Amino acid sequence: MTQEDRVGKQVEKQACSRRDFLKFGAQTSMGLALGGMALSGCAGVPMTQANTTFRSKPLGNKVRIGYVGVGSQGGGHIENLSKITDAEVVAVCDIREERTKWAQDKLVAAGRMKPTAYNKGDYDFLRMCETEDLDLVYNATPWRWHVPICVAAMKNGKHAATEVPAAPDLEGCWKLVETAEKYQKHCVMMENCCYDRTELMIFNMVRQGLFGELLHAECGYLHDLRGYKLSETAYQGMWRVYHSIKRNADLYPTHGLGPVAWWLDINRGNQFDHLVSMSCNSRGLSLYGAEKFGPDSKWAKAKYKLGDVVNTLIRTKNGQTVLVTHDTNLPRPYSRKILLQGTEGIVRKYPEQKIHIEGTSPAHSWEKVKDYYEKYDHPLWKAMQDKSEGAGHGGMDFIEDYRLVECIKEGKPTDMNVYDAAAWSAVTPLSEKSIAKKSGSVDFPDFTRGKWKTTPRLEIMGV
Numbered sequence: 031m032t033q034e035d036r037v038g039k040q041v042e043k044q045a046c047s048r049r050d051f052l053k054f055g056a057q058t059s060m061g062l063a064l065g066g067m068a069l070s071g072c073a074g075v076p077m078t079q080a081n082t083t084f085r086s087k088p089l090g091n092k093v094r095i096g097y098v099g100v101g102s103q104g105g106g107h108i109e110n111l112s113k114i115t116d117a118e119v120v121a122v123c124d125i126r127e128e129r130t131k132w133a134q135d136k137l138v139a140a141g142r143m144k145p146t147a148y149n150k151g152d153y154d155f156l157r158m159c160e161t162e163d164l165d166l167v168y169n170a171t172p173w174r175w176h177v178p179i180c181v182a183a184m185k186n187g188k189h190a191a192t193e194v195p196a197a198p199d200l201e202g203c204w205k206l207v208e209t210a211e212k213y214q215k216h217c218v219m220m221e222n223c224c225y226d227r228t229e230l231m232i233f234n235m236v237r238q239g240l241f242g243e244l245l246h247a248e249c250g251y252l253h254d255l256r257g258y259k260l261s262e263t264a265y266q267g268m269w270r271v272y273h274s275i276k277r278n279a280d281l282y283p284t285h286g287l288g289p290v291a292w293w294l295d296i297n298r299g300n301q302f303d304h305l306v307s308m309s310c311n312s313r314g315l316s317l318y319g320a321e322k323f324g325p326d327s328k329w330a331k332a333k334y335k336l337g338d339v340v341n342t343l344i345r346t347k348n349g350q351t352v353l354v355t356h357d358t359n360l361p362r363p364y365s366r367k368i369l370l371q372g373t374e375g376i377v378r379k380y381p382e383q384k385i386h387i388e389g390t391s392p393a394h395s396w397e398k399v400k401d402y403y404e405k406y407d408h409p410l411w412k413a414m415q416d417k418s419e420g421a422g423h424g425g426m427d428f429i430e431d432y433r434l435v436e437c438i439k440e441g442k443p444t445d446m447n448v449y450d451a452a453a454w455s456a457v458t459p460l461s462e463k464s465i466a467k468k469s470g471s472v473d474f475p476d477f478t479r480g481k482w483k484t485t486p487r488l489e490i491m492g493v
């Protein structure tokens with residue numbers, strides 16, 4: 031077997047594939063029959079009504095959580111949840127026993143109950159969903175597991191929350207939407223970057239009309255991940271690099287796109303309409319593999335489908351354009367770009383935060399964004415600033431966890447719903463399709479089935 035064949039076999043095993051769902055469907059004891067579960071648009075599918083402002087019943091008790099996937103990001107969420115009084119982690123699940131033990135110790139040391147551990151293999155989350163009395167199943171597992179875990183949670187009467195992206199393909203997006211509608215459960219994709227200080231402040235400024243009519247945005251995920259993708263310690267089992275081998279697409283669109291979608295009222299009076307994508311050559315991972323492991327190593331010789339820079343241009347139904355960039359294989363400082371432009375001004379976050387508002391800023395000149403904090407910080411940021419200090423990714427991870435728990439406990443609509451999870455995550459399969467069609471135009475599905483037209487704007491703490 032050649033080196034390339036061996037890598038190919040691992041790709042087969044590790045990367046997302048429809049067979050995961052089929053296998054999952056066959057294994058589950060709940061009669062989910064997921065493999066045969068009909069998808070939207072398939073004949074004979076009973077459609078439930080889209081419910082874009084879904085509220086669940088308020089809970090009289092703390093939110094009882096089963097956590098799946100206690101790796102790098104999941105570990106951070108466990109720490110956050112240990113500090114949120116209204117949350118109780120009652121079960122933890124990971125294929126690695128040392129990680130469930132870590133979570134148990136962490137929670138007990140924080141004065142919380144010791145959660146039951148589930149670590150009997152890849153599908154033990156099913157046993158957890160079937161046997162535990164939970165309000166919410168929250169996961170931070172590799173991408174291929176997000177849909178099976180969320181679906182298992184909802185079918186067992188639990189709300190679901192997942193790390194980003196919610197689903198790797200359109201089938202998965204539809205499956206989340208249809209399961210959430212059928213079982214009337216929340217299914218939230220946890221996009222922490224919506225809760226960063228600048229993004230929240232821009233949200234507040236947009237609501238106050240500072241930029242006039244919004245016309246264009248730029249965003250993305252520009253993060254040199256070479257050392258992580260090709261490390262045996264970063265992503266357990268090196269799951270992430272296999273996606274770069276298998277797919278040429280924007281693999282991680284939601285960090286930049288989530289906040290932009292909030293500003294543009296996507297799924298609430300506006301929608302992503304269509305996109306075109308283009309990618310450049312793939313060089314970064316092969317060069318890095320050769321330098322780190324030698325020119326004959328499997329990581330130097332592997333064929334990486336992912337172009338080093340993937341650009342996607344989206345047009346919304348209300349006529350705005352959004353440029354989304356994915357750039358994870360080259361040497362560069364971190365950025366999510368973040369630029370918003372309207373008829374009355376422009377703001378950008380990276381590499382340096384700058385703003386220009388007509389009539390306020392000196393003509394043709396930038397001002398510093400931090401000079402606007404005092405007047406325009408979002409009330410959520412102001413309320414949470416002290417509590418979130420020191421938490422993951424500058425505090426935004428704590429704020430997102432806090433909001434999730436608060437909304438579920440109080441029976442409020444969550445800040446991000448299943449339609450957002452689907453529309454934002456759909457950029458991966460749609461960009462893949464566009465690239466494969468020489469940058470052909472690809473339409474977004476309407477996951478809300480028309481409800482976006484009447485769904486009211488998102489409101490967080492009165493803004």
Ligand SMILES: NC(=O)c1ccc[n+]([C@@H]2O[C@H](COP(=O)([O-])OP(=O)(O)OC[C@H]3O[C@@H](n4cnc5c(N)ncnc54)[C@H](O)[C@@H]3O)[C@@H](O)[C@H]2O)c1
Pocket residue numbers: 098099100101102103104123124125126129151152153154155170171172173175193194195220221222264265266267423
């Ligand atoms: N929002 C953010 O800023 C952010 C940052 C990093 C990662 N993430 C997301 O978090 C998720 C996890 O990424 P990570 O970097 O923590 O990866 P990781 O490999 O460190 O953690 C994944 C964990 O899931 C466990 N796992 C794998 N399969 C499982 C299964 N079937 N059942 C139970 N546990 C299983 C692994 O043992 C591991 O502990 C990904 O979706 C990633 O995109 C988000």
